[in-house]
Structure formats: structure tokens, C-alpha cells
Amino acid sequence: MNWEQRYRMVQTARTSLVLWGVLALLAAMVCAPIVRFIDLQTGWTIFNYTPDGARSLLGTLAGSMLTFIVFVLSATLIVVQLASGQLTPRVIALVLASPGVKVSLGVLTFTFTFTLAALARVEDRVPDLLVSVAVILNLICIIVFFEFVQQLSTGLRPASLMLLVSDRAQDVIEQVYPVIFDPKTPEQGASGACPVAGAHVIEFTGRSGVVMAFGLEHLIRLAQSTDSTIEMLPQVGDSVTRGEPLFRVYGGTRPLPSHSLRACVAVGTERTLDQDPRFAFRILVDIANKALSPAINDPTTGVLAIDQINNLLLSLGRRRLDEGLAYDCDGKLRVVYGTPDWPDYVTLAVSEIRQYGEGSLQVIRRLRAMLEHLIANLPEARWPSLQQELAMLNNAVARKFPDEDDRKRAGIGDYQGVGGSDS
Numbered sequence: 001m002n003w004e005q006r007y008r009m010v011q012t013a014r015t016s017l018v019l020w021g022v023l024a025l026l027a028a029m030v031c032a033p034i035v036r037f038i039d040l041q042t043g044w045t046i047f048n049y050t051p052d053g054a055r056s057l058l059g060t061l062a063g064s065m066l067t068f069i070v071f072v073l074s075a076t077l078i079v080v081q082l083a084s085g086q087l088t089p090r091v092i093a094l095v096l097a098s099p100g101v102k103v104s105l106g107v108l109t110f111t112f113t114f115t116l117a118a119l120a121r122v123e124d125r126v127p128d129l130l131v132s133v134a135v136i137l138n139l140i141c142i143i144v145f146f147e148f149v150q151q152l153s154t155g156l157r158p159a160s161l162m163l164l165v166s167d168r169a170q171d172v173i174e175q176v177y178p179v180i181f182d183p184k185t186p187e188q189g190a191s192g193a194c195p196v197a198g199a200h201v202i203e204f205t206g207r208s209g210v211v212m213a214f215g216l217e218h219l220i221r222l223a224q225s226t227d228s229t230i231e232m233l234p235q236v237g238d239s240v241t242r243g244e245p246l247f248r249v250y251g252g253t254r255p256l257p258s259h260s261l262r263a264c265v266a267v268g269t270e271r272t273l274d275q276d277p278r279f280a281f282r283i284l285v286d287i288a289n290k291a292l293s294p295a296i297n298d299p300t301t302g303v304l305a306i307d308q309i310n311n312l313l314l315s316l317g318r319r320r321l322d323e324g325l326a327y328d329c330d331g332k333l334r335v336v337y338g339t340p341d342w343p344d345y346v347t348l349a350v351s352e353i354r355q356y357g358e359g360s361l362q363v364i365r366r367l368r369a370m371l372e373h374l375i376a377n378l379p380e381a382r383w384p385s386l387q388q389e390l391a392m393l394n395n396a397v398a399r400k401f402p403d404e405d406d407r408k409r410a411g412i413g414d415y416q417g418v419g420g421s422d423s
Helices: 003-015 017-042 051-086 089-096 099-120 128-155 158-176 216-225 258-262 277-291 299-317 342-356 361-377 380-400 404-410
Strands: 199-203 209-214 228-232 245-251 265-268 325-327 333-337
Touching (some): 017 099, 051 089, 051 128, 216 228, 277 299, 277 342, 361 380, 380 404
Antiparallel strands (some): 209 265, 325 333
């Protein structure tokens, strides 16, 4: 099994509702005979059911549990559709990957299957322990159902959903950029690291899509095995199509198989957060842009998005960004790949929100507070991009606010947008 296949298996396990339902069904089919065996060996009696009473009770519970399963799936789909329409469709994968949906579906499926198994074993003798466990499981599922409804209703509010994106992005930032930024050792780009000639180009040969992730360690081992240097041309999050250059290979004692290189890159229909912190900013910016559109006109949601963007930029600015150069244990350059730099993140995080919200006093004041806060708390090497955005924000204020008093108010940073202290 190659790297790409393992990556897709992990993605499936993380997001697939079918997998969790199947595992719960299989677990119930294993547990039911075990409980029945214990019942036969011990003869425990808990509720002392009659055969007719047990059949009637289990039949009613099985029907109710199937209704719960249908409701959970229907509610999830409807709420996800509403959230994607009001916020952004890029949140669907995050919702389906949340533990609450998978656990609820798994518990309900397990109980439904276990109840059917118990119903099938009610004959002249009632397996009292088996039936009692089924009843208790159904009672637990009522609580699970209530908890699911509460989590679904509160977890997909704009503030909760943006906090979910931010928390996931914080983990990705710490994973992708584990080193703290040191102003004494400035970051270096990957430009000029590869030889100027003698490259063998490997083209992409799969379905068109976006680069979701790549196996850096596997690429290093491949390059080391042939004493070559591999340059990955598209960045994570870039779109690729069949026939496009995917790799350039420099040097080497023998040619690298194209299928081995291709197996180190996962291409799919949608970007993921696994190795792509920019995607988190893209989600938050999209939510803010939609909230600031004339059709919705919800600047408060835009301000909530800026709150999370502020937190992510603050965390990102304190870390040393990836230079896109990977070396083997002997210190030889083996892999070169494109990475975003600090100005890329700042432009992505600020420019579109400034353009869509330049007529909103609330958004302008919150953006100003964010930029001033970042300048005050990040190393000086991070200032130029922030100062440039602050100057562009001042130009937008002069252009959109003809009244002098409004311009003065827009010139004050406010963490609440409008309503915070002017001091």
C-alpha cells in the first residue's frame, strides 16, 4: 500500500458516515450472541418478560430506533445545506467529520441491530438478559438523541462553526510550522535552490482536481534512493489537470518511476486542512464575504470571522514558515516544494474582507484593531505586510466615508467593531 492509498484510508475513516454505521452494525452482531450466551449460562432475570410482551416491546423499540436513525441523517443533511448556503459550502466536510454525528449514528445503529437480534431470539423462552440489555440501550439512545439535537442546533451557529475551523487550523499550523520564528535567522525561499538545467519532467496522469496533501518523507526516500533532487511544482491547494507538469527530477543514478512519484501526492475534488493552513483562512474569509454581501448584509458575522482570523494570524506570525526545502540525514537537498509566505497569508486574510466591507464602519474598525494588534505583538519582520494593509485600509476609509466625523470613527480600532471603547 502506497502513501496515497493510506492517506485516503485515513480520510475515509475520518469523514465517512457509512464506515461508522457498518462498524456499529458488525459490533452489534458480535455482541448479541455473547450476551445471549451469558444469559443461557447464568439464567439472569431482570424484568421477567413474557414472550408476547417481549416481542411487542422489542418490535416497538426497533421501529422507534429506525425513526431516530432516519431523523439523524435527515437533520444532518438539512442543517448542513442551510449552513453551507448561509456561510460557505466548504464547511460540509468539517461537519461530517465532527465526532458528534458519527458517534450518534454509531450508537443508534448498534442499538437498532442489537434490538432486532434480541427480537429474533424471543421464542417460548425469553432471553431476559438479552432483552433487558436491548431496552437499556434504547433508553440510552433517547439521551444520545437529545444530545445530538442540542449539539447540532448550537454547533452550526456562525460563531461555533468558525471556532471549530479556527481550532482545527491552530492544530494544523502547529503541525506544519513547528519552529518558533527567530528574527535573527530570516526565512529563505526555495527560489534558486534547484539546478538551472538537466531536469526530467513528470506529468500528472490522474483525474483533474486539487492537491490535498503530499508525502514529504516518501519523496525524500525516493530522491535518496537515486541520489537525485525532486521539485514538486504545484503547491498544496493548487488545481492540477492531466498532462500538467507535476515534478521535475534533477540528477539521479537511474530514472525514478513516475507511478512512485505520483503515489506520493493525493489529488481530490476539494482542499483539506491537513497540510493547508491557507484553506482555513479561505473558509473564514468566504464566511465573512458572504455575510458582507448586499443580499445578507450581516457585518456582525464578518466581525466574528475577523476575530478568528486575528487569532490565526497571531499564531502564524510567531512561527517560522516552511521554506520548502527538505534535506536527507546527510544534509543533501532532496525535495523542493512551493510554500506560502507571510505576505500571502496577510493578503488572503485581509484584502477581500476590506473590499467587501469597506462601506461598513463596524468591519473597518475591527480590521484596524486587528492590524494594529498584530503590529504591536509580532516581530518587526512581520510588520511591512501589515502596514501595507493598514495603509490600504486608510485609503478605503477616505474613499467611502465623505463625512469627517465618520472618517474619525473609522480611524479608531475597535475589537467589537462598533460598541467598544474609543480610548
